[in-house]
Amino acid sequence: MRANFVFTEMGIAIRRNLSMIISVILVTFISLTFVGTAGLLQQQISSMKTYWYDKAQVAIYLCTKTSPQDVCPQGEASKDVRNTIISRLDSGTLKPYIEQYYFENHDEAYKTFIKEFKDNAVAKYVTPAQLNETFWVNLKDPNQAPIIIESFTGLSGVEEVKDQRSYLDQIFAMLNIASLAAISIAGLMLFSAVLLISTTIRLSAVMRRREIGIMRLVGASNFYIQLPFILEGVVAGVLGSLLAGGAIFALVQFFVQGFLAQQLPFTSFVGLADAWTLLPGLLGLGALLAGLAAFTSIRRYLKV
Amino acid sequence: MISINQVTKQYKGAPRPALDQVSLEIDKGEFVFLVGASGSGKSSLMRMILREDVPTSGSIHVLGENLIGIPNRRVPHFRRSLGVVFQDFRLLPNKTAAQNVAFSLEVIGKSAGFIAEAVPDVLRLVGLEEKASSLPSELSGGEQQRVALARAIVNKPAILLADEPTGNLDPNTSAGIMALLDRINLAGTTIVMATHDVGIVDKGRKRVVELSQGKIVRDERGSGYGVSK
Numbered sequence: 001m002r003a004n005f006v007f008t009e010m011g012i013a014i015r016r017n018l019s020m021i022i023s024v025i026l027v028t029f030i031s032l033t034f035v036g037t038a039g040l041l042q043q044q045i046s047s048m049k050t051y052w053y054d055k056a057q058v059a060i061y062l063c064t065k066t067s068p069q070d071v072c073p074q075g076e077a078s079k080d081v082r083n084t085i086i087s088r089l090d091s092g093t094l095k096p097y098i099e100q101y102y103f104e105n106h107d108e109a110y111k112t113f114i115k116e117f118k119d120n121a122v123a124k125y126v127t128p129a130q131l132n133e134t135f136w137v138n139l140k141d142p143n144q145a146p147i148i149i150e151s152f153t154g155l156s157g158v159e160e161v162k163d164q165r166s167y168l169d170q171i172f173a174m175l176n177i178a179s180l181a182a183i184s185i186a187g188l189m190l191f192s193a194v195l196l197i198s199t200t201i202r203l204s205a206v207m208r209r210r211e212i213g214i215m216r217l218v219g220a221s222n223f224y225i226q227l228p229f230i231l232e233g234v235v236a237g238v239l240g241s242l243l244a245g246g247a248i249f250a251l252v253q254f255f256v257q258g259f260l261a262q263q264l265p266f267t268s269f270v271g272l273a274d275a276w277t278l279l280p281g282l283l284g285l286g287a288l289l290a291g292l293a294a295f296t297s298i299r300r301y302l303k304v
Numbered sequence: 305m306i307s308i309n310q311v312t313k314q315y316k317g318a319p320r321p322a323l324d325q326v327s328l329e330i331d332k333g334e335f336v337f338l339v340g341a342s343g344s345g346k347s348s349l350m351r352m353i354l355r356e357d358v359p360t361s362g363s364i365h366v367l368g369e370n371l372i373g374i375p376n377r378r379v380p381h382f383r384r385s386l387g388v389v390f391q392d393f394r395l396l397p398n399k400t401a402a403q404n405v406a407f408s409l410e411v412i413g414k415s416a417g418f419i420a421e422a423v424p425d426v427l428r429l430v431g432l433e434e435k436a437s438s439l440p441s442e443l444s445g446g447e448q449q450r451v452a453l454a455r456a457i458v459n460k461p462a463i464l465l466a467d468e469p470t471g472n473l474d475p476n477t478s479a480g481i482m483a484l485l486d487r488i489n490l491a492g493t494t495i496v497m498a499t500h501d502v503g504i505v506d507k508g509r510k511r512v513v514e515l516s517q518g519k520i521v522r523d524e525r526g527s528g529y530g531v532s533k
Contacts, residue, residue: 005410210396211407217354217394218459219383220411222376 009211009228013204014235020200021236027196028240028290029247031189032282034182036248039281040256041179043274045172051268056164058139058148060085061132063159064106071159077133081157085135088151097147099138106131132159190289193240197233197290198297204229205301212302222302229298230291237290241282248282249275305463305494306330306353311362313348313518322348323359324518330496332462335489337505338498339529340515346498349515350465353496354386355379367462384412387456387464387493391471393448395440401451402427402436408455426458427451430484446477450484457488464488466497470504478504505529 014021062081063072082103088094089101104112110128117123137148145163152161205212215225252275261269306328313323323345330336338346351357352364355371364371369382395404402423409419427433430450440448449469456464466485470478482504489495499505505512506528514522 210394214394214396214408214455215411216380217383217388218408218412218455219380219386221380221413224411224413 006224006227006231010231010235013208013228013232016207017200017204017232020196020203021232024193024197024200024233024236024290025240025243027189027193028237028286029243031186031193032241032244032286033247034186034189035285036244036275036278036282037251038179038182038186039278040248040252040270040274041175041182043277044270045175045179047268047270047274048168048175049172052168053142053165056142056168058137058145059162059164060135060137060148060152061159061162062134063157064130064132066130067132067159072157074157077157081155082133084155085152085158089135089137094147094151097139097141097144099140101135101137104134104136106133109134194289194293197236197293200236201229201233201294201297202301204232205298216302225302226295226298230294233290233294234287237286237288238283240290241286244286245275245279245282248278305332305334305367306496307363307365308349308352309363309365311349311352311359311364313345313352313357314360321360321518323352326362326515326518326520328513328520328523330494332494333489333492335486335495335508335510336497337508337510337512337529338496338515339500339505339512342500344515345518346515347467348518350467350496350498353463353465354388355382380412384459385462387459387461389449389452389456389464389466389469391468393440393445393452393472395448395451395455397440400437400439401432401443401447401454404440404451405455405458409458412459414459422458426454429457429487430454444477445473446480449473449477449481453481453484453488457493461493463494463496466495466499468499468501469497470499470501475503482508502529 062077063075065076067075086103089098106128109131110126113126113131114123139145139148142165145165149161149163152158212225249272252270252272256269257271261267307330308326308328311323311326312321314321326345326349328349338349340346348357352359352371353366355366355374358372367382367385369378371382374382396407399407405423405426406419409422414422424433424436427436430453432447432450432454435443435447438447440451443451449472453469464485469485470481473481478501485495485497509526509528511525512522512527512529513520
C-alpha cells in the first residue's frame with residue numbers, strides 16, 4: 001500500500017472534478033448546518049427545561065377590582081379569602097405536596113412587574129391595584145400541579161389558578177417544532193447530498209475509466225482501486241462538515257451569545273461548549289455519509 | 305499452465321454460444337496463435353483466461369487456480385501473474401512511457417525502490433530507454449505497443465495474453481513486435497496471441513489453434529494461418 005500514490009490519485013480526481021466537489025461540499029455544509037441547528041435547539045430545550053421546571057410555580061391569582069365580573073362578582077378578594085386559602089394550603093391534604101408557598105400583595109407584585117417591564121411603555125400605565133395578589137406555590141413534584149389547580153379553581157375570590165409550566169410548555173413546543181423542521185430540511189438536504197456524491201463519484205470514475213481498466217488488468221486490488229474515490233467523497237464530506245461546524249460556532253457566538261443572551265439576560269442559552277459537543281457528530285456524520293455514498297456508487301460501477 | 309475443459313459460454317440473447325464445448329491445454333513456455341474470423345470466440349476465450357468472464361459450463365484452470373470457484377477478492381491477485389496487451393495499446397495519455405509502466409506497479413503496491421529499478425530495465429528490454437519520458441502522443445504506434453508490452457511484462461508474468469497486438473501496425477513494425485514477443489517467450493513466458501495477421505502466423509510456424517463459431521476446428525503445432533496439408 002502506497003499512501004502517497006493513493007493521495008496523488010485522489011488529488012487528480014478532485015482537480016478534474018472541482019465544480020462537482022464544490023457543490024458536494026456546499027450541500028453537505030448546508031444540510032449539516034441544519035442538523036447542527038436542530039441539535040442546538042434540542043440542547044437549548046433541555047437546558048431550559050431543567051432550569052425552568054424547577055423554578056416553575058403554581059400561581060393562585062386573587063380577584064382585583066378590575067377583574068372580569070363573571071369570575072369575580074364580589075370584586076377585590078377579601079382577607080377571608082386569603083385566610084381560607086392559607087388554611088387549605090396548610091391542611092393535611094395539600095401540605096404533603098407543597099415545598100413552600102408565599103403570598104405576594106399588590107405592592108410587591110407591582111415592584112416585580114416594574115422590574116421586569118422597566119423598558120416597556122406599559123409600566124407607566126399600571127397601578128398596584130390592577131395587579132393580582134398572588135399565592136405562589138412551589139411543589140415538591142412539579143407534575144402534581146393539577147392537585148392545586150383543582151383545589152382552588154372556582155373558589156370564590158380566586159380569579160385563576162395557573163401552572164407556570166403551561167407557558168413554558170408552549171415555548172418548548174414551538175422550539176420542538178422548529179427543531180423538527182430543521183431536521184426535516186436537513187434530512188432532505190442530506191438525501192440530495194448523498195445523491196450528489198454518488199453522481200460525482202460515478203462521473204469521476206467515468207472520467208478515469210482508462211486508469212481503472214488498467215488497474216483491473218494488472219491486478220490492483222478492489223480496495224486500492226476504490227480508495228481514491230471513497231477518499232474523494234470523504235474529503236468533500238469532511239470539508240462540508242467543517243464548514244457546518246464553523247457555521248454552528250458562529251451562530252452560537254454571534255447570534256445566541258452576542259444577541260439573544262443580551263436581549264434575554266435571565267435565560268440560560270446554549271454556549272460554545274454545547275457547540276463543541278456537536279462538532280464530532282457533525283464531522284462523523286459528514287464523513288460517514290459521504291464515504292458510504294461514494295463506496296456504494298463506486299462498487300456498483302466497478303465489478304471485478 | 306492453462307487447462308480449458310468443455311467450456312461453453314452462452315451470452316443472453318445470442319442465437320448460438322460464443323464458445324461451444326471448447327477444450328484446450330497450453331503448457332508452460334508455449335507460444336500459441338489463436339486464429340479465426342471475427343466473432344469466432346477468440347476474444348471470449350481470452351476473457352475467460354483473464355477471468356473477466358466466467359463460462360456458462362465447463363472448467364478453466366490457469367496457473368493452478370480454478371477460475372470457476374475463485375472468490376472475487378482473489379481475482380486481482382491472480383491477474384498479477386498474467387500480462388495483457390491489446391490492439392489499441394491502452395496507454396494513459398497523460399503519463400510518459402516510464403510513468404505508464406510504473407503505474408501498473410504502483411497500483412499493485414510495489415515499493416518506489418523496486419519501481420525505480422524495474423521500469424528502466426523493462427524499457428531497455430523493449431528498446432525504448434531513450435523514450436522513457438515521452439508521452440504516448442509523441443510515440444509511433446509500434447513504440448506505443450512496446451510500452452504496452454513493457455507494462456505487461458514488468459511484473460514478470462507467467463502468461464502473456466496478446467489480443468491482436470499487431471492489428472494497428474504496419475508489417476515492418478509488426479515484425480519488430482513479434483521479435484520482441486519471441487524473446488519474451490524464450491525467456492520462459494507462455495504466450496497466447498489472438499491474431500488475424502496471416503503473414504505473422506505463417507512465418508511463426510508455431511502452434512495454431514483455430515476457432516470457428518465458438519468451436520476449435522484445428523489445433524496444430526508448427527502450422528500456418530490456413531489449413532496445412
